[in-house]
Amino acid sequence: xxxxxxxxxxxxxxxxxxxxxxxxxxxxxxxxxxxxxxxxxxxxxxxxxxxxxxxxxxxxxxxxxxxxxxxxxxxxxxxxxxxxxxxxxxxxxxxxxxxxxxxxxxxxxxxxxxxxxxxxxxxxxxxxxxxxxxxxxxxxxxxxxxxxxxxxxxxxxxxxxxxxxxxxxxxxxxxxxxxxxxxxxxxxxxxxx
Amino acid sequence: xxxxxxxxxxxxxxxxxxxxxxxxxxxxxxxxxxxxxxxxxxxxxxxxxxxxxxxxxxxxxxxxxxxxxxxxxxxxxxxxxxxxxxxxxxxxxxxxxxxxxxxxxxxxxxxxxxxxxxxxxxxxxxxxxxxxxxxxxxxxxxxxxxxxxxxxxxxxxxxxxxxxxxxxxxxxxxxxxxxxxxxxxxxxxxxxxxxxxxxx
Numbered sequence: 001x002x003x004x005x006x007x008x009x010x011x012x013x014x015x016x017x018x019x020x021x022x023x024x025x026x027x028x029x030x031x032x033x034x035x036x037x038x039x040x041x042x043x044x045x046x047x048x049x050x051x052x053x054x055x056x057x058x059x060x061x062x063x064x065x066x067x068x069x070x071x072x073x074x075x076x077x078x079x080x081x082x083x084x085x086x087x088x089x090x091x092x093x094x095x096x097x098x099x100x101x102x103x104x105x106x107x108x109x110x111x112x113x114x115x116x117x118x119x120x121x122x123x124x125x126x127x128x129x130x131x132x133x134x135x136x137x138x139x140x141x142x143x144x145x146x147x148x149x150x151x152x153x154x155x156x157x158x159x160x161x162x163x164x165x166x167x168x169x170x171x172x173x174x175x176x177x178x179x180x181x182x183x184x185x186x187x188x189x190x191x192x193x
Numbered sequence: 194x195x196x197x198x199x200x201x202x203x204x205x206x207x208x209x210x211x212x213x214x215x216x217x218x219x220x221x222x223x224x225x226x227x228x229x230x231x232x233x234x235x236x237x238x239x240x241x242x243x244x245x246x247x248x249x250x251x252x253x254x255x256x257x258x259x260x261x262x263x264x265x266x267x268x269x270x271x272x273x274x275x276x277x278x279x280x281x282x283x284x285x286x287x288x289x290x291x292x293x294x295x296x297x298x299x300x301x302x303x304x305x306x307x308x309x310x311x312x313x314x315x316x317x318x319x320x321x322x323x324x325x326x327x328x329x330x331x332x333x334x335x336x337x338x339x340x341x342x343x344x345x346x347x348x349x350x351x352x353x354x355x356x357x358x359x360x361x362x363x364x365x366x367x368x369x370x371x372x373x374x375x376x377x378x379x380x381x382x383x384x385x386x387x388x389x390x391x392x393x
Contacts, residue, residue, distance in 0.1 A: 021372060024217035025306050069274060076267040083266070102266040102313055106306040108218060173212045174383040181369075181376030188368045 006128040010136035016109045017140035018187040023109040026100045027141060028176040034157045037145025039093045040100060041138030045131070046082055047104050051075045052118040052130035059119035071114045076105045109137060147179050196337050198323035198393050203341035205389040209307055210349040211382060216307030220350055221375060223298070225361075230354035234347025236298040238340065240280060241308050244273050245339035248312040249332060269312050274303045307346060311339050323393055353382060 016022045023044070030040040054074050062070050083101055086094040094101065104110065113133055118126040146156055152171035154162030169175050209215045216237075223233045248269050256262050281299045284292040302308060315335040319327040330338060356378055365374050 021221065022218070024221065025214050025310075028217060029214035069271070072270055072274065073267065076270055080263065080266050084263070099310055099313060103215075103306045103310055105266055105270050106304050106309050108304060111304065169384065169387070172387065173214065174380045174387060176214065177376050177380030177383055181373045181380060184373040184376065185368045188373065 003125075003128055006125060007132040007135070010129075010132035010134070011139060012136075012191050014133070015136045015140060015187070016133055017137060017144075018184055018191075020109075020112075022112055023107045023137065026103065026107060027137075027144065028173075028180060030097055030100050031141055031145040031148055031176065032152075032171050033149040034142055034145040036093075036096055037141035037143075038138065039090075040097055041134070041141040043082060043086070043097070043101060044104055044107060044109065044137055045134030047075065047078045047107075048110055048113060048134045048137075049127055049130035050078045050081075051110055052113055052126040053123050054078070055114045056118040056121055056123050056126035067119070068111075071111060072105065075110050075114070079104045109133060144176075144179060144183060147183065148175055151175065151179070195322060195325070195334070198325075199320075199334060199338050200341040200344075202322055202393045203338055204345035204348060205386065206391075206393050208345045208349055208386050209311070209342045210346050211379070211386045213310075215310040216305050216346060219301055219305050220346075220353070220379075221372060223301075224350055224354040224357055224375075227351065227354045227358060229298075230350045231347075232294055233298045233301075234343075234350050236295040236302055237305065237307065237346055238343040239295070240273075240277060240299070240302045241311055241343040241346075242336060242340045243280070244276055244308050245312050245315055246332075246336055247276060248272055249316060249335045252316045253332075265313065265316070270309060273308055273312065277303050307342075311342055315339065349382070349386075353379060356382070 010016065012019075014020060017024075017027050026040050026044070031037040051071075051074055055071055058070075058074070059067075079102060082104070083094075086101065113129060117129045121129070148170050150156055150162075151167055152169075152175060153166040154160055154164065167175075170179065203209070207213060210217070210220055219233060223229045251268060251272060252262070252265065256264060256268060261268075277299055281292075284295065284299075315330050315338060320330055320334075320338070321327045353375075357375060360374060360378065369377075
């Protein structure tokens with residue numbers, strides 16, 4: 001598999017959200033607006049790339065029996081690092097995303113890539129794989145966030161182009177599930193060939 | 194009275210799955226059949242209550258006094274993972290029949306973000322119940338809250354598994370089959386649960 005394919009396969013063919021159905025909780029919870037979805041995607045990308053690189057580097061020396069706990073500790077370390085960075089530089093976004101930043105630890109995408117890819121490949125390949133899958137995750141979250149923001153408030157990235165109130169239910173919980181379901185249908189119909 | 198408010202709030206108003214989106218992956222994964230959904234709900238109830246109890250004490254008597262609360266994420270996930278392992282070992286010895294029933298669901302719970310989410314929530318967030326002042330939960334409230342939350346998760350899962358068993362028999366359009374129609378059904382279920390908002 002070429003380096004370029006490593007990056008592009010996560011976008012559509014192995015899209016973590018719409019095809020592999022991984023990391024559903026943050027996907028649904030943080031996409032109340034496009035900007036929140038994008039921030040959550042970037043936060044996950046950060047952890048994904050760094051943990052992929054670290055795990056691919058240490059994988060040969062980790063005993064097989066304890067590899068899952070070791071990977072989880074590595075991932076949790078990077079998540080804690082991310083928490084510090086966000087508290088320092090982007091406190092507003094950190095407050096909005098709240099609980100879902102520490103919950104990146106249990107995001108199955110991160111542990112999934114560690115198990116399925118990083119522990120068998122080199123550091124560079126693993127970093128690219130993390131970038132690709134992370135980019136796919138960012139795209140799904142931003143699209144879902146945009147759809148919900150447009151339907152819910154009539155604006156996109158905070159720019160309001162429809163006057164009047166939106167359908168509030170789309171910003172709340174039911175809208176997340178409905179939008180996710182219908183976007184998945186569109187994805188199945190037009191993109192997954 | 195306070196406890197009643199906590200229970201109603203956690204089960205219906207702020208249902209962990211339908212209003213807070215925690216634990217979606219196992220929710221979709223094991224809700225194909227009513228029997229597996231019941232097994233998973235029981236396992237979550239057990240582990241979530243125990244995990245909240247242990248992490249609450251750990252946070253209060255070890256992390257906070259030592260100023261180590263930035264280690265919450267790492268410490269909690271390790272505690273949960275170890276706890277799940279221990280529960281598995283103890284159950285296997287003490288009650289083989291319960292182990293048979295919960296067995297395959299227990300390892301899955303380590304990565305159920307509902308468990309870690311509730312554990313982090315009760316030690317970092319302020320709660321308001323029944324119009325009372327916002328406050329941090331004490332130990333009793335935390336345990337009741339986590340147990341009721343798990344019950345709410347179980348309730349949502351059992352209702353949804355029942356719906357899904359009927360869905361499987363229906364003629365669903367090709368592109369909607371499987372997970373997409375499941376999401377749309379959960380959306381409608383969540384709309385129904387929105388009707389509870391404001392009662393507590």
